[in-house]
Structure formats: C-alpha cells, structure tokens
Amino acid sequence: MSAPSARNKAKDHRPKVISFRTALDGLNIAASQSVLWPCHAFNISIPQKKKSGLNVFEETVLKITEIESGDTEKIALLTCLENELVAFIQNRLNQLGLLNDRYELSEHGQELLNEWQNKSDGNLEYTVATVFVDLLSGKLLPYVSTEQLSYKKITRIGDNGFIDFLINPTNEKSRVSARQIRPSKDSFWKAVPDSNGIIRAIREFKKKYKRHALLNQGVDQYPPPVPMAEAISLHENPELVYLHCNVLIQIGNSDLLVTDGCGFGFSESFANYLTSQDWKWVIDLKNKGVIDRLSSDQNNEEVEDESSAADGLKKYPRIARPLRRAQEYLSDAEKIEVNSSNDEQEFVRLSGLAVVAFYEAIEWALRFVVSDNPVIHWERLFSSQSYRENDKILRSFATKIGFDVSDSVKALLQVKPGKIRAVDRGVSEMQPLLALAIAGAINYPNHPLNHLAIEDSGCLSFINALKEVRDPVSHGSSTDVELSRETLEGYRDRTTRLIQSLIPDITEDAYTAKTKQERDIDQVRLKARIELDKSLGLGFVQAVSPSLREELVKVTILSQSKKLSEEQKKLYVFTLASIMQLSLLEVAKDRRSSVKNGTNMRDEAIEKVVQSGFYPAPDAIPKQISTVNTKRLYRAVQGSSITLGAHLLGIFLLGSESELIELQKSDPSFVEFIDKLLMLRGHNEPLSHYSKNSIDDLMTYKNHAFKAIKIISEVF
Known part of the structure; x- marks a missing residue:
C-alpha cells in the first residue's frame, strides 16, 4: 500500500507584525491607538570586525607570547598578573590551538596575529541586517536591525481593519x-x-x-558600524511587514504623536501622513483626548510599562521616581527610635538608600542636560586620552565656570576614556556625565551648568559626598559616614535645588506622592482644533501656514462662545479679515515673480474682475476695492503682507483666466464678501460699530470665510 501523498502546507497570508518596545515616559497621554505601519523589509549584508572569541587578557598574553615565547614568569611580570593566572590563560590558548604544548605561538596563533596587525579582509566577517522602507512615503527609516526579525502571534483579524496580536506569545494579557x-x-x-x-x-x-540610550534604560538594539558604500550588499526581494506604532494625543494638545515603530522615539513623517488623510478615526481619537476633568488615578491602558502610568503627570518621571523613593526612605527612617543596634542598622540602611536615590536623581538630571547640549568634539577627545589628562582639562574648565574645585573632588573629575565611550552605548554614570556637562558649559554661555555654578558653586563637593556614601551602599556594603536626620534633610533640600538649577521647569513637588484629586483642564484650544479638523478637514488644517492656522483656531474659539462682548466682536471681525488676507497671501507667495510693476496694474486687475463675471462693469465694483493704492498692490503681488484689498486685486493679476472663472463659479459673491469684511472692519471705528453684528451674523461670515479659503486652496 502506497503512502498518502503529502500536501503542500498552505502559505500563511496573515500580516507579519513586528513590535519593538517603546518608552512613553513623561507623556500626558489622553488617548492612544495602536496602528500597523506597512513597510518593506530588505535584508542587507554589511562587513564588521570579526569577533576573536578571546577576552582582553587572552589577547594580551597571545600578543606578548610572540615576543617572550612561552615564558610564564616574564609574561606575568609584564602584565602584572599572577603566575597561576597566566598559566591558566596559556592553557586555554593551547586548547584553542593558538599555542603549542610548550606555550609557544602556533601556526594558527601566528595567522591570527597577522590578521590583527594587517587588518586584512580575513579579519572581517559579514553580518545580515534589515532595513525598512516606508511604503507610504518611499523613504528609508533611520533604523537598522542586526537581530533576526521576530513576528508577533496574531490572534484575530477583524473585518473592520483591526488586527489583534500578542506582544508576549505566552501572555494573553499582552x-x-x-x-x-x-x-x-x-x-x-x-x-x-x-x-x-x-x-x-x-x-x-x-x-x-x-x-x-542616554535617556532610557535597557536599550539593547545597538547600531552597526558604518561601512563603505561598496561593501554593502542588498537583497532586492523585500518582505511586506507591519511595524507596530502608537498614535497618541496628549492632554490639552491637538498635535498627533506617532511612534517610529522601531522603539526610538517619534516619527514626524508618520504623523504628517496620518493628518494628510482626513481619516475620521484620527479626529475621533482627538475627541477622546477632550475631557472635562482629569482624575490623577487615570492611566493609559495601552502603555505596557506600569511605572510610566504611575508617573503619567510628571514631565520628568525618571527624576521624580528616585526623589519620591528617597522621601519614602527618609519618612521611614524618621519613624525609627534608635534604642538598639538593630534599630541603628535599619536607620543606617534607610539613610544609605535615600542617598543612593538622591545620587540617581542628579544623574538623570545630568542625562537630560548632556542630551540637550551635545559636545561631540570633547567627547572624542576625552575618550582618546588618559584619565589624568581628562582631569587636568576638567579641573581647568570647572574653575573657569565658577565651581569650587578642591582636592576632595579629585576622583570625581578623573574620568577614564572607557567611561566616556560607554555614553555612546547609553551606559552613563555620574563622572562622564559631569565631564561632558562641564565641557558643554565652556562652549555655551546659557548652559544649565553655568547657572548651577552661580547658584551652588560647591556642588561638586556635595556630589562627591553623596558618591562616598552611594558607592559602598550600591555594592551591598554599609557606609562609614554618619548621617544624622538633619544632614539627610540638608541633602534632600540641596539635591532639589541642584536639579531645579539644571532643569528649571522640573516640578517643585517632585517628592510628593500623587494624591487622588481632580483638576480642571483648559482644553479650549484642543476643542477648537478638533472642530476645525471636522469643518475644514484634518489634512487642510495641517497643511496651511502656522499663522493662518492660529487665526482659524482663534475665530473658532470665539464662535464657540454663546455671548460676545463688544471687544470680542471686534476681534471676531478682525480675525476673519486676517484669515482671508493670509489665505490670499499664500497665493501671492507662490507666484510673486510673474507680475511686473506698472501704473496700470490696478486697472488691469479691475478689468479681470469684470471679465471673470463678478461684476458687470468697473463702476459696479465697490470703491474701497477699486481705489486700492497701486504701490500696495505691487507689493502684494510680490508676496508682502499689505492690506486685504490689495491682496484681493492681487490674485486677479496672478491668477489665470481659467482659475478666475472657476473662482467665480465656486463663489459668485467672493469679491462682495471681501468688501463686506472691509466695511465691517472699518478704520479706527468705535466699539459700538462692531456691536451691531449678532452672533448669528458673525457665524454666517465665518462659514463664508471657511468656504472661501477652501476654494482658494483648490482653485489656485
């Protein structure tokens, strides 16, 4: 009996979803939506230095063996290592075939040394990496993955365009x-x-x-080295993948934030694409961000990191957490009445932990300072010279800035080059951070460290005092420094002042745990922006100039009021006139070189108004339009912001015959409406002039203005 024929396994057509961990600390997230962004994943081959598989001690012994043969004692003397350790290393190198039985260099060992010395192609190996092309923009994303791509487990594909997947395949809650x-x-x-x-x-x-990496912990996606262009090999058969991104709305802010899908911040390109599509769900997402009152125990269910939600209202949660932790330790320590050795040990333990937390908070503050004030030149210099040379430069710089540089801070400024290089990988400690901050303060007068030197010139000694307690405690030992309650309170207050000098907008209540309270939120602008998105379209509002967008928001806020004062009615009219002028100005900016100066410019424009069908004859055109100053008209068509009347005639000079006819068909009362706005605005009129307009009248004018600017953008 023959075996049953094997069927080919059906191809899996489910989308391939990639999800990288994204840190969303410090954001006041009001609403969010996960999206899957389509990309082509291309495999590339790039060269990198071959890993030898030897540690630094083994490499050193191997190199010295070439000179000193297998003399264990001599190698131990040169390397300052114990004889037993050198013998152990020699034995391992022998097992690897790099040394022979007499611990002399083998043929294989010599070949390896030659590769290191000659830096030949044999010392290189090719690694496979992945780059992503955004299918919606055609742009290459600024990210390269050297790890094998891992696709998420899809649990459901809905009919409404939603896909469910698990971040952790073994955890249904993910x-x-x-x-x-x-x-x-x-x-x-x-x-x-x-x-x-x-x-x-x-x-x-x-x-x-x-x-x-400087501002986040646990970042393990290291970038590969930059190769030569000719050394890159591209596999031209890409794979369709979807990057998991978060679309976010912050409290009281109408701007979309979209994560880059790679775990390294936000993508302006992704956000611009979403706002250009006029999708209803984007506007609905903004609506979710509108809340009347905010309870402090609200959290964002989309964010995986629970600690992020706990610190949702803090702008600098990385700093706030250790400060609050320090306060908790101090509060517990204050409750202890030292009546026994056990009580004393507990007080010392809590005091030490509080100091560790103070030190950590200052470290995080310096991370922000260094991140915002990069000094690439000094970073390269400090990473290429000895700690003694670094100490000499840093002492000189710190003194010039205004810090007290006593012998007690000597160890703080002796920064080893390896610690500077570690900053590149996000492994940053107090010493390299201080070094880069001090170097930055020399370059930039407004650097936060210059302000700190004025506020607390002895802060280096203070940081060093914290370090003397922090180092043993962090390594599981007890500190020999006696810390009284008064000393700890002084440390707390000084740490607070130091951090506020570095980051002025840090919250003053950083030590205060969150209390369950409600607070009012002024979201008038957000509501107005959402209303604009609905009436004019998300893409249109995003595409207009910032000045025009601001005027649109302003008039929308006014239109949402049930009652307007005379001042507000005046502002309403002036804002509508400004909206029309800015809209017409955009046309002139794009075409300003197409019209030459001349005394008959105004007559030509008036003739085109008639030819376009707005008025039967020049005499029928309102005087405040037909009498526009010719010099102003010329400046208007050159792209300068002049007057509304000048810009109105300007588009008749700049527009083609077909465009002007289309404008008349789309809005026959366009010129008449501009004339009405000019009359309403007037010239230095009393407030009573504006009070004649009812809210309904103003709303009618606003609707016409919104219609007109849409037509202008479509016609020209």
Missing part, C-alpha cells in the same frame, strides 16, 4: 488590537534603497540611538 494601515496601489512598492541611503540611515540611527 494582547493588542491595532488598526492596519493598508498600502494602496499608489504606494512605493518599487522603492529600493541604495548603498548611500543605507549609510545615511545607519548614521541617523546612531544619532537617535545615542540620545535614546
């Missing part, structure tokens, strides 16, 4: 429901990155990585 952004036929399916583009992406990624 389920995420994400909206799939589908690529269209017009997407950049054929976009293929070139070698130079990949190099730029690696360089951008290195910059993003450095800042991100």
Whole structure:
C-alpha cells in the first residue's frame, strides 16, 4: 500500500507584525491607538570586525607570547598578573590551538596575529541586517536591525481593519488590537534603497540611538558600524511587514504623536501622513483626548510599562521616581527610635538608600542636560586620552565656570576614556556625565551648568559626598559616614535645588506622592482644533501656514462662545479679515515673480474682475476695492503682507483666466464678501460699530470665510 501523498502546507497570508518596545515616559497621554505601519523589509549584508572569541587578557598574553615565547614568569611580570593566572590563560590558548604544548605561538596563533596587525579582509566577517522602507512615503527609516526579525502571534483579524496580536506569545494579557494601515496601489512598492541611503540611515540611527540610550534604560538594539558604500550588499526581494506604532494625543494638545515603530522615539513623517488623510478615526481619537476633568488615578491602558502610568503627570518621571523613593526612605527612617543596634542598622540602611536615590536623581538630571547640549568634539577627545589628562582639562574648565574645585573632588573629575565611550552605548554614570556637562558649559554661555555654578558653586563637593556614601551602599556594603536626620534633610533640600538649577521647569513637588484629586483642564484650544479638523478637514488644517492656522483656531474659539462682548466682536471681525488676507497671501507667495510693476496694474486687475463675471462693469465694483493704492498692490503681488484689498486685486493679476472663472463659479459673491469684511472692519471705528453684528451674523461670515479659503486652496 502506497503512502498518502503529502500536501503542500498552505502559505500563511496573515500580516507579519513586528513590535519593538517603546518608552512613553513623561507623556500626558489622553488617548492612544495602536496602528500597523506597512513597510518593506530588505535584508542587507554589511562587513564588521570579526569577533576573536578571546577576552582582553587572552589577547594580551597571545600578543606578548610572540615576543617572550612561552615564558610564564616574564609574561606575568609584564602584565602584572599572577603566575597561576597566566598559566591558566596559556592553557586555554593551547586548547584553542593558538599555542603549542610548550606555550609557544602556533601556526594558527601566528595567522591570527597577522590578521590583527594587517587588518586584512580575513579579519572581517559579514553580518545580515534589515532595513525598512516606508511604503507610504518611499523613504528609508533611520533604523537598522542586526537581530533576526521576530513576528508577533496574531490572534484575530477583524473585518473592520483591526488586527489583534500578542506582544508576549505566552501572555494573553499582552494582547493588542491595532488598526492596519493598508498600502494602496499608489504606494512605493518599487522603492529600493541604495548603498548611500543605507549609510545615511545607519548614521541617523546612531544619532537617535545615542540620545535614546542616554535617556532610557535597557536599550539593547545597538547600531552597526558604518561601512563603505561598496561593501554593502542588498537583497532586492523585500518582505511586506507591519511595524507596530502608537498614535497618541496628549492632554490639552491637538498635535498627533506617532511612534517610529522601531522603539526610538517619534516619527514626524508618520504623523504628517496620518493628518494628510482626513481619516475620521484620527479626529475621533482627538475627541477622546477632550475631557472635562482629569482624575490623577487615570492611566493609559495601552502603555505596557506600569511605572510610566504611575508617573503619567510628571514631565520628568525618571527624576521624580528616585526623589519620591528617597522621601519614602527618609519618612521611614524618621519613624525609627534608635534604642538598639538593630534599630541603628535599619536607620543606617534607610539613610544609605535615600542617598543612593538622591545620587540617581542628579544623574538623570545630568542625562537630560548632556542630551540637550551635545559636545561631540570633547567627547572624542576625552575618550582618546588618559584619565589624568581628562582631569587636568576638567579641573581647568570647572574653575573657569565658577565651581569650587578642591582636592576632595579629585576622583570625581578623573574620568577614564572607557567611561566616556560607554555614553555612546547609553551606559552613563555620574563622572562622564559631569565631564561632558562641564565641557558643554565652556562652549555655551546659557548652559544649565553655568547657572548651577552661580547658584551652588560647591556642588561638586556635595556630589562627591553623596558618591562616598552611594558607592559602598550600591555594592551591598554599609557606609562609614554618619548621617544624622538633619544632614539627610540638608541633602534632600540641596539635591532639589541642584536639579531645579539644571532643569528649571522640573516640578517643585517632585517628592510628593500623587494624591487622588481632580483638576480642571483648559482644553479650549484642543476643542477648537478638533472642530476645525471636522469643518475644514484634518489634512487642510495641517497643511496651511502656522499663522493662518492660529487665526482659524482663534475665530473658532470665539464662535464657540454663546455671548460676545463688544471687544470680542471686534476681534471676531478682525480675525476673519486676517484669515482671508493670509489665505490670499499664500497665493501671492507662490507666484510673486510673474507680475511686473506698472501704473496700470490696478486697472488691469479691475478689468479681470469684470471679465471673470463678478461684476458687470468697473463702476459696479465697490470703491474701497477699486481705489486700492497701486504701490500696495505691487507689493502684494510680490508676496508682502499689505492690506486685504490689495491682496484681493492681487490674485486677479496672478491668477489665470481659467482659475478666475472657476473662482467665480465656486463663489459668485467672493469679491462682495471681501468688501463686506472691509466695511465691517472699518478704520479706527468705535466699539459700538462692531456691536451691531449678532452672533448669528458673525457665524454666517465665518462659514463664508471657511468656504472661501477652501476654494482658494483648490482653485489656485
């Protein structure tokens, strides 16, 4: 009996979802939505230095063996290592075939040394990495993954465009429901990155990585080295994948934030694309951000990191956490009445932990300072010279800035080059952070450290005092420094002042645990922006100039009031006139070189008004339009912001015949409406002039203005 024929396994057509961990600390998130962003994943091969598999001691012994043969005692003397340790290393190198039985260099060992010395191609190996092309923009993302891609387990594909998947395949609670952004036929399916583009992406990624690693913990996606363009090999058969991104709305802010899908911050490109699409769900997401009152125990269920939710209202949660932790230790220590050795030990333990927390908070504050004030030149210099040379420079700089540099801070400024290099990988400690901050203060007069030197010139000694307690406690030992309650309170107050000098907008109540209270939130602008998005379209509002957008928000806020004062009615009219003028100005800016100066410019514009069908004859055109100053008209068509009347005639000079006819068909009363606004605005009129307009009248004018600016953007 023959065996049954094996059926080919059906191809899995489910979307391939990639989700990197994203830190969202410090954001006041009001609403969020997970989305899946379509990308093409390209595999590339890039060269990197071959890993020898030897540690630094083994490499050193191997190199010295070439000179001193297998003399264990001599090698121990040169390396300052114990004889037994050198013998142990020699035995391991023998097992690896790099030394023979007499601990002399073997043929294989000599070949390895030659590779190191000659830096030949044999010392290189090729590694596979992945780059991503955004299918919606055709751009290469500033990220390179050297790890094998891991796809998330999909649990459900809904009919409404949502896909459910598990962040952790073994934890049902890690389920995420994400909206799939589908690529269209017009997407950049054929976009293929070139070698130079990949190099730029690696360089951008290195910059993003450095800042991100400095301000976050546990970042393990290291950027690869930058190769030569000709050394990059691209596999041109990409795979369609979806990056898990978060679309966020912050409390009281109408701007979309979209994470980059790679775990390294936000993508302006992704946010711009979403706002350009006029999707209803984006506006609905903004609506979710509008809340009348905020309870402090609200949290964001989309954020995985529970500690992030706990610190949701803090702008600098990384600093706030250790400060609150320190206060908890101090509060517990204050309750102890030292009547026995056990009580004393507990007081010492809590005091030490409080100092560790103070030290950590200052470290995080310096991370922000260094991140915001990079000094690449000094970083390279400090990482290439000895700690003694670094100490000499830093002492000189610190003195110039205004710090007291006594012998007690000597160890603080003796920064080893390896610690400076570690900052690149996000492994930053107090010493290298201080070094880079001091160097930055020399370069920039407004650097926070210059302010700190004025406020607390002896802070280096204070930080060193904290360090003397922190170091043994952090390594599990007890401190020999006696800390009284008064000393600890002084440490707390000085730490607070120090951090506030470095970061002035840090919350003053950083030690205060959150209490369950409610507070009012002024979200008038957010509500107005959402109303604008609904009436004019999300993409349109985002695309207009910031000045025009601000005027649109302003008039929308006024229109939401049930009662307006005379001053507010005046502002309403002036804002509408400003909206029309700014809209017409945008047309002039794009076409300003197409019209020459001349005394008959105004007559030509008036003739075009008639030819377009707005008025039957020049005499029918309102005087305040037909008598516009010719010099102002010329400046208007050159792109200068002049007067509303000048800009109105300006578009008749700048627009083509077909455009002007289309304008008349779309809004026959367009010119008449501008004339009405000019009359309403007047010239230095008393407030009573504006009080004649009812709220309904003003709303009618606003609706016409909104309609007109949309038409202008579509016609011209």
